[in-house]
Amino acid sequence: MTGVGVSMAQSVDSVALLPAYLAAGTAVLALLVDLLLARPAATVATAATGAVATAVGAAVVGAGAERRTFCVGPDCSYVFGGRAALVAALVALLALGVLALSGPLLRAGRTPVGEFCFLLACSMTGGVVLGAAGDLITLIVALETLTLPLYILVGLRRGSLASAEAALTFFVVSVVATTLTLLGAALLYAVTGGLHLDRLGVALADRSELLDLPLTGVAVTVLVAGLAFKVAAVPFHAWAPATYDGAPLPVAAYLSTASKLGGVVALLAVVQLALPQGVTGPVLALVAALTMTVGNLVALRQRRTVRLLAWSSVAQAGYILAPLGALALADADARTGAYAAALAYAVFFVLLELAAFAGVVALRPAGADGGRLDELRGAARRHPWIGAALAFALVGLAGLPPALAGLFAKVAVVRSLLDGGAGWLALVVAVNAVIGLAYYLRFAALLYAPTGDAVTPLARPARAVAGALAVATVLAVIVGFAPQLVLDLAGS
């Protein structure tokens, strides 16, 4: 541990920052390798190695005691504990998975490899720092570092109008969201005089007269709304389907896993540490209920693969936020349980979502977009293993056996809601699970539907894509039988 509070001069705990160094180093190295060697394979290998190193580094540092650095008095801007390690490792692994999914896209030659790897690694850096952020400015900067490269990645497909449109939509919405978040942070600073999450929490809890100020209410609302944009929660969700559908498939996968995880972690951080639960609880309950209901109902009508996944991922954001809806009524134990349940659901979700996207990538021609659902009709009969893995992921997203990971995710959410006394929200989750099954089942059944015409043999999917799908599926099976692993990590 570094000397805390000795003077205003900051000492830097480089060990705590190691994962961030590794991630940032990966970005720089990928750029250099691309410049110097100009061999796509080398660039991709560098980025992949860097992502693995980042994940390992995060796990090693996280295995030790909590480390704090950039401290002013008792308040620290960078707190690398168990959760930060989990988020960092997860983001690094998701980046690795997305890199694997990008194989066909990069080989198709319409996407510059060096830039792609550099931007992905930059985004990963933001995600690695995000979980450790201890003040609002670090949090927002990390979140922006996570998001900013994605504007370009979404639009990176040369000569694609849809891609450019998607990038523009995403850019405009995201800038507005960032502005809102910053405004919220500034207003909170004006009210409390602090920006560190812990100090904000103490100030708002101790001085209850602050809560009566209209300015506080505005600040909290604006901050939460800004972050809700990032998780694509209703009513700030409209950008997601258009952006996902226009983006290259691997980037859409990254948006709906790593980027969404980033939003969730940021929201968790401010809700858990900084903001008064009595205010945020009911708001988040309402947002969660709306998000899952709207997401599921609209997903029912989708005919395009990625749009269906996009709307379903909107709905899934609702399940992730649901445990936080119980905060207002819950006692301290139940609150801890709610945070852990939200994070655990997010972990289960990103795993299954990555597998689902990997399955779609594997079943589509190299470099193609998601296409219409009909184009995947009978795909599982041509590719039994890949089709089965995709169906498994979809069933998991619906929350049913045999994909126990998804089932336990839903169970964790319902349990935390009932522990927190929010039975009505548990019923909303339950009803939504039924609506969700309708379209997940339609999608999965379509994969096995008989094809009327002659079977057109598809090209074998790229080895990297199949590998990513296999790893994600195996991991989902493992955490399905041993969900306590995820629950322990999320609760630490």
Place this chain on the structure above:
Amino acid sequence: MSFGQFLLVAVLAVPALGALAVAATPRDRAARVIGTVAAALTLVAALALVADRAGAWTAYGPTPPAVRPWHSLDLPWVPGLDLRFHLGVDGISWPLVVLTALLTLLCCGYSLWRVPAGGSGRALVALLLVVEVGILGTFLALDLVLFFLFFEVVLLPMYAIIVGWGGEGSDAAAVDARRRAGRKFALYTLFGSVLLLVGVYVVVAAAGTADIVALTGGAGLSRGTQLAAFVLLALAFAVKSPLWPLHSWLPDAHTQAPTVGSVLLAGVLLKMGTYGLIRVAVGVAPAGARWAAPVLGVLAVAAILVGSLVCLAQTELKRLIAYSSVGHMGFVLLGIATLTATGIQAALIGNVAHGIITGLLFFLAGAIKDRTRTGALGELSGLRDVAPRLSGLLAFAAIASLALPGLAGFWGEAFAVVAAIESGGPFWTTLAVLAAFGGALTAAYLLRLLRRVTHGRPSPAVAALRPGLPGDPAVVGQPSESAGHPAVVGQRSGLAGAELAAWAPLVLLALAVGLAPALVLGVAEAPVNALMEVLR
């Protein structure tokens, strides 16, 4: 690990591993044989559970719990979700466990001989075994969360069986119809099980444990919690059972499902609902049960009457049998609603009897439809002349189903009515009278069914059957593809050996349970009395 615990694990592990082995075996025929062997081993293990059961009774102190399993196995699984791998078997669950194992074995054996069109036989057998794991797990679970887990396991494999192998023909309309039926089944059932999930955690959050043994009797849950829990749990089980008016998934699913699917659906899947009602809903929330009993009773009688009346108007063979399930399960639910020892025992034996008889009826209906290519009552008549043995069996099953004394169906229905009368008061007496009237209607529609199908002059579809040697596989095993045409010349009217092998156990059991109800009631008496003690 004692022998009993080994058996408990084996009952679940054998079909699970069997399913994996079937899926991993590339050759279709060999895979089906492996699946059937696995199902047979499961039945042996299930039967063996009854042995060596005295030991459990001495192991408890002065205040024995209301659930005293013969064997139990309790391992931690997911402490973060209050989930333990807690299995146990007692006199309430054992008959259903054996029934499940038996019916699955018969279905797997039947699939050796005949695979419905639509998919590969080995996939069907693998799915049947997975369904068996789910059902057996539900009956054996002594942990609420584990119970929910197994309850959910059944859903998707059954959906796949209905959609993959169900219906007739492969034209767009037929595909659409069975897909709709499958989806309806999946969504309804999931609706039930998510309510179960919420109900389970209402209990767990209040009690701090999910152990059914500890929870049975209310375990100090407040009245409000018990009412909320019972409403949620009863709704969940009412969808599964199904209780009128939540039954509308059932006729479609049964009609579209292939024969083996219908047999398992009607034979044991519905029992998960009634078993859950007795073991979980009534056991864990007795105050809620007492509060809701009149409503449950009224709905049960409504189910009996509505089911019977709808049956009188049915024109399709499988649909009629499906709707008859609604009426029969109404009797079971009426027995439970009385909350008396007689009523619960009637429900248990009614459960088993319905599983045996309706399983047999669906097998027979499937055989008739396979031969004549039609299930419309208007196109079937005179089966007695052309296929005397088949129609004789159908008559036997129908008479057993209408609760003739001496056959299995009698005890459950008669004693449900007796239990309602014993409950006393004008309310329960009225329900008993209405239920008895419903029983008469049951006789009416089953006799109507017999008159239409077996008597009269042979219809063209029936007359086209050639009397022939039983089970000529070259003909019976490969039905002609010209579905929908009367070109079924060549279908034998006799019975194949595989058919006889699949039906004989059910015929014998229908007789045995009818003549010696103690087969079921003997083992169930003690646990039911224990349950009654905590209900008071």
